[in-house]
Amino acid sequence: MLLSYLVRFLLQILCLALLLGMASCVSVSHQNMPEENSADLGLLKKKCTLCHGLPHPKRHTKEEWGHLITIMTKRMNEKNISNTKEELSKIKSYLQRNAR
Ligand code: HEC
Numbered sequence: 001m002l003l004s005y006l007v008r009f010l011l012q013i014l015c016l017a018l019l020l021g022m023a024s025c026v027s028v029s030h031q032n033m034p035e036e037n038s039a040d041l042g043l044l045k046k047k048c049t050l051c052h053g054l055p056h057p058k059r060h061t062k063e064e065w066g067h068l069i070t071i072m073t074k075r076m077n078e079k080n081i082s083n084t085k086e087e088l089s090k091i092k093s094y095l096q097r098n099a100r
Pocket of ligand 1: 047048049050051052055059068069071072075076079081091
């Protein structure tokens with residue numbers, strides 16, 4: 001009796017953990033981004049999700065974004081991912097004007 005109660009209890013915890021996990025995944029892919037539907041955000045979504053998730057501008061300060069764009073440009077060149085100066089400067093200014 002005690003054992004079956006314990007198993008049920010553990011299963012309930014497992015289900016709860018799974019549900020919470022799914023909820024947090026959903027919230028990551030639907031995070032609120034500034035300038036919703038703008039061309040610059042579209043560019044960020046297109047160019048900056050090829051290797052990792054969509055980075056939120058509030059993750060870094062204006063200065064940090066300056067360095068990060070340089071590093072990410074290197075990463076893109078290493079992988080032969082096409083990028084133009086114009087695209088990168090648009091992405092950079094989007095990130096910097098919405099930065100932390
Ligand atoms: C070619 C693959 C690639 C592309 C494309 C790419 N990144 Fe990255 N990014 C990486 C890697 C790899 C790291 C891990 C750190 C490192 O090795 O430099 C990273 C780390 C980051 C981080 C790190 C830290 C954090 O806050 O979690 C940010 C921010 C970031 N990238 C932003 C961008 C932005 C903005 C773009 C678009 C301009 C972009 N990335 C495009 C490969 C990429």
